[in-house]
Amino acid sequence: MKHSLLIFLFAPSLLFSQIGSDELVNIKELIPDIVIDVRYNTTDNFVSTYSGIPQKLYSTDECFVSRSVAQRLIIVQDSLRKSGLGLKMYDGYRPRAVQYFMYETLPVEYRSFVADPSSGSHHNRGAAVDVSIITLATGKELLMPTKFDYFGPEAAHDYVHPNPIVNQNREYLHAMMMYVGGFTDYVVEWWHYQLPAATSYQLLDFQLK
Ligand SMILES: [Zn+2]
Structure with missing residues (x-):
């Protein structure tokens, strides 16, 4: 009994120690109730907006992440589920060729929102x-300060939205990802999180079919 309790208590840290795995996994297979909304597989994305040409950047609506990311998302989802909530994924792995295309399409003034492909994005x-x-029952997203991929100061973590519920929702997501999932944040995008050791993972460049 004591032994199994120890395993339970130490299981999360054991999972978090498994860093450096480049294997990509389909997150929907590991978390069946996660909602996948990959905008880059639709024409509803910032490249379409800024180029004026509606276009898809991906060839699949499936979402892949490294196994280490998946292990953390499982823990976050398990915690959210207790409140009838769940995660929605806008993006995970992104081919590096797409990163180049995004960067070249985006007007220079917005480039802080898209990583320079020469050094690569942690998405790559x-x-x-x-x-x-x-909300799991409806699939409806909680109110957040901006839409996904809104490139402006309102997307930053320190932006104060006039509706306090909106700030609470963003801060709740932040707390879940940082303190339950053990991810790190990106100050100018409320939706973006990464592994603390992200730079130890290889840059990849293959399209998912
Ligand atoms: Zn991101």
């Missing part, structure tokens, strides 16, 4: 996710 490593929170 399968080590970053773009997420929000939904």
Whole structure:
């Protein structure tokens, strides 16, 4: 009995110690009730907006992440589920060729929102996710300060929205991802989180079919 309790208590840290795995996994297979809303597989994305040409950047609506990311998301989802909530994934692994295309399409003044492809995005490593929170019963997203991929100061963690519920929702997502999932944040995008050791993961460049 004592032994099994020890295993229970130490299981999360054992999971978190498994870093450096480049294997990509389909997150929906590991978390069946996670909501997948990969905008880059639709024409509803910032490249379409800024280029004026509606276009898809991905060839699949499936969402892949490194196994280490998946292990952390499982823990976050388990915790959210207790409140009838769950995660929605806007993006996970992103091919590096898509990163180049995004960067070249985006006007220079917005480039702080898209990582320079010469050094690569943590998304290209399968080590970053773009997420929000939904109500499981309806699939509806909680109110957040901006839409996904809104490139402006309102997307930052320190922005104070006039509706306090909106700030609470963003801060709840932040607390879940940081303190339950053990991810790190990105100050200018409320939806983006990554592994603390993301740079130790290889940059990848293959399209998912
Ligand atoms: Zn991101």
